[in-house]
């Protein structure tokens with residue numbers, strides 16, 4: 444699916460900007476992020492997910508990124524912010540969904 448068609452797209456764009464900034468000068472562990480300074484569209488290009496996977500695959504802070512992303516998506520117990528859009532922390536939306544909703548993912552198999 445094209446990320447632009449997804450209703451969660453804008454939320455994810457905001458998240459990516461919050462995480463990685465517009466200037467390529469992120470703070471904390473993000474200063475070591477392999478995606479710093481990259482075009483965030485790369486992580487929403489559903490037709491070429493291998494490009495984002497390659498960047499994340501060599502990222503030294505992938506575990507921290509994944510932990511923060513999954514925590515952000517959980518957003519407490521009642522109102523999750525999970526969206527299938529985007530490739531973050533080395534995980535596709537489908538992979539993150541399987542973590543957040545394991546019973547649903549098992550039914551889909």
Ligand code: SF4
Nearest residue numbers: 476478499502508532
């Ligand atoms: S794991 Fe991927 S999305 Fe996360 S900081 Fe590294 S390159 Fe960026």
